[in-house]
Amino acid sequence: MHICFSLRPEGSMEIPLQYNHIVQAAVYRSIDADLAAFLHDQGYQSGNRRFKLFAFSRLMGKFRIKPDKGTITFADEVKLVISSPVDEFCQSIANGILTKGRLRLGTAEAEVEKLVVRQYRVEDGRAVLRILSPVVLYSTLLKPDGRKYTCYFQPGEPDYDTLLESNLRKKYEALYGQAAPEGNVKVRRLGRGDMRLVNYKNTVIKGYTGVMELSGPTELLQMAVDAGLGSKNSQGFGCVEVVER
Structure with a gap:
């Protein structure tokens, strides 16, 4: 909602x-x-x-x-x-x-x-989403000396779809207490997307705006619409709205 x-x-x-x-x-x-x-x-x-x-x-x-x-x-x-x-x-x-x-x-x-x-309703395993606050996807990695660093991903990179799908599956499992439906989530950026740098409590976070088309299990796409795309949603990232067909 x-x-x-x-x-x-x-x-x-x-x-x-x-x-x-x-x-x-x-x-x-x-x-x-x-x-x-x-x-x-x-x-x-x-x-x-x-x-x-x-x-x-x-x-x-x-x-x-x-x-x-x-x-x-x-x-x-x-x-x-x-x-x-x-x-x-x-x-x-x-x-x-x-x-x-x-x-x-x-x-x-x-x-x-x-x-x-x-209440946007996802149908037919497809949704076109306008991003209202930057979408953030990242992994925490280790440098050779053991220090951690954050690697941010942008739409179109090989790991982007996998990370986004994994995030949605975890949200679904957290809310409903059961495994998410089978099927892959695919992302296609429509038009130009812009990178945004946001300083949240002295931490610089990288996200992307624009319009994206998602395809995949309807339940996961609905979770994307309502709970937000990517990480750090409650900090003001990944809020989207459905572009009506």
Whole structure:
């Protein structure tokens, strides 16, 4: 399920340019306290992997960047999309934000003007997805001296489809407690995709935006639509929407 919030800043809303952690904190503040504690401390588990099973978009609207201050300012309507396959989470975030009537992002506040709920349904083992926040896929490797380093992958590279499929399978198993359906997930980038570098709590993360066509088991594609593509979804990466045929 996708929930699109339309926000109206009070005056102008100036926040840090690297704002993922600020939106993430606002999400946790807006949901039920017990659910927030469960997601933060435990989450949904598959093997040794834990998933929050929600994703959120970049803030969308007219903005002005002040490089010298490292801030971004929104003065007009701002849209934020939050998605999850977990009904309890979707109900909690919608009720929490609507009840307060405003959303606090760092030291700034915005009035909630409306929300729109959409349930995209994947059919025929195919989905065209527009990426609303950069998709991140990576592996942690070891250097010859034993130190770890992170290798990020981009669409079209040999390991990209395998990593994306593995991630979706683990999410499915974590949510439903059973093995995911058989079948491979294939990715095809449509048009140009752009690389984005995001600084999340002093860690630089590399992701990619654009439009992608996914094919494979319907259940896994549905998980991609609702829970997000790739890794670090709850940190503001991999939120997508379906491009209607």
